Amino acid sequence: MYTSHNLAIKIKETAKIKNIVIKQMLIDCELGSNTMSALYHGKSIAFDSLAKIADYLDCSVDYLLGRTDNPEVNK
Numbered sequence: 001m002y003t004s005h006n007l008a009i010k011i012k013e014t015a016k017i018k019n020i021v022i023k024q025m026l027i028d029c030e031l032g033s034n035t036m037s038a039l040y041h042g043k044s045i046a047f048d049s050l051a052k053i054a055d056y057l058d059c060s061v062d063y064l065l066g067r068t069d070n071p072e073v074n075k
Contacts, residue, residue, distance in 0.1 A: 002065050007050075008039035010064050014057050014071070025056050 015022055026035055029052040035045060054061045059071040 002067075004039045004042050004044055006066055007064060008036055010066060011036070011039070011053060011057070014059055014064070018057060020057065025053065029053060029056050 012022065015025060022036055023033070026033055029049070031045075031049055031052065035049065039045065050061055050064065054064055054073075057064075058073065060068065060073045062068045063071040
């Protein structure tokens with residue numbers, strides 16, 4: 001089931017696998033430094049922000065939301 005907290009964990013895990021620093025990702029995506037903290041505390045983020053993160057991590061939004069185990073983006 002989708003929760004903001006689970007989304008934050010999936011983003012963190014995916015970034016770690018890809019050797020991406022969360023702070024740098026947020027800067028490059030032009031997102032606030034408190035974005036991850038907000039997710040951990042149950043706040044939602046705008047879809048365009050989620051799409052930016054998924055693009056940066058080169059995975060699908062569905063993967064980050066836990067709707068699929070396949071991180072590949074369908075192009």
